Amino acid sequence: MHTLAHPAAPIAPVTLELHGVRLEPLGPQHADGLRAAASDGELWKLRITSVPEPDQVDAYISKALGQRPERLAFAVLDAASGKVLGTTSYHDIVPAIARLEIGYTWYARSAQRSHVNTSCKLMLMTHAFETLGAALVGLRTDNFNHASQAAIERLGAKKDGVLRHHALRRDGSVRDTVMYSITAGEWPEIKAHLRYKLAQHGTV
Template identity: 80%
Template sequence: MKAIAPITLELHGIRLEPLAPHHAEGLRAAATDGELWNLRVTSVPEPDKVEQYIFKAIEMRPSRFAFAVIDAASGTVLGTTSYHDVLPEVSRVEIGYTWYAKRCQRSHVNTTCKLLLLAHAFDTLGCALVGLRTDNFNHASQNAIERLGAKKDGVLRHHALRRDGTVRDTVMYSITRGEWPEIAAHLRYKLAQRPIERVPAEGTPC
């Protein structure tokens, strides 16, 4: 597996670029769309903690590489996603820390981001496996991961603290290198079956 280096990826009007301090205002606006920090099963930062969130993500390199998700046409920040738990010795990474402004959910944005990150992981970095994980009560996230074609590995019981102080079970998924060609074809087919619409502007209801 090659070392992960800062890189910009783009497809279908969505650009992933390394998360940096200058994304703070845009990321704050994305989190505010839906007041996502109030969701119990995610780790979206409160508006006054966005800068801290970005700096922590940068400090976690090389075990985590965070991206800002950008609408390429307008330059608007739509959310963020990351490679994390990077294990070069076994050619494994995970994709997570993913969240988007509410108006972008159930759009082509997540499928596009996953296709970009998975393709880069398998086809460029040479990963043997890409993992994904989510809260046991985040059923929307589990459904989205399963729609990608990832296989459920199991559940880590009593695994991590939530923001409200309760302890979550973590549902683990993965995709192997051998499974990737079929999943890549499936994701490209899904994107081809739906029009790639412009992301709604800030303040536009879902």
């Protein structure tokens, strides 16, 4: 199997499932479900996220597909019902140095503060480190998204620093971006920690 360390080997689309949560490659068939997920809490009104408005979902999916092979977007689904809970992505994939990031992540309000995010991160990082051969997985967030920073830090990721005046927000302001990462050497302990957290949720 090709690994991230081979520059000529784009990451192949894959479906992953764990603890009742399924990740499958995002496509036009998920548009209605993604609209419903975004509407659960009117998430597009949040200044510090990039959740699309309902009428922008088709363009959002099209843009994500157009960013391959540097980005591989997933729909997050409830495995039992098939309900779309949100989306997440591998992005900024750099095979030559076996690096990728996990981001573009958001969930319907009803799926927040549940086991969904931890399950997704465990699936994505297990696949990245143990199948793709990643040397490092990065994560990033808005400097004002304190909830996201806390969630990333709870994973055990290390803070690398802040990129100042880095990216546009939806309201036209420019954000600072907080960067985090996990190395392959740190992964076994992070994995054990995520499994412990899921056990506390009663999912393992």
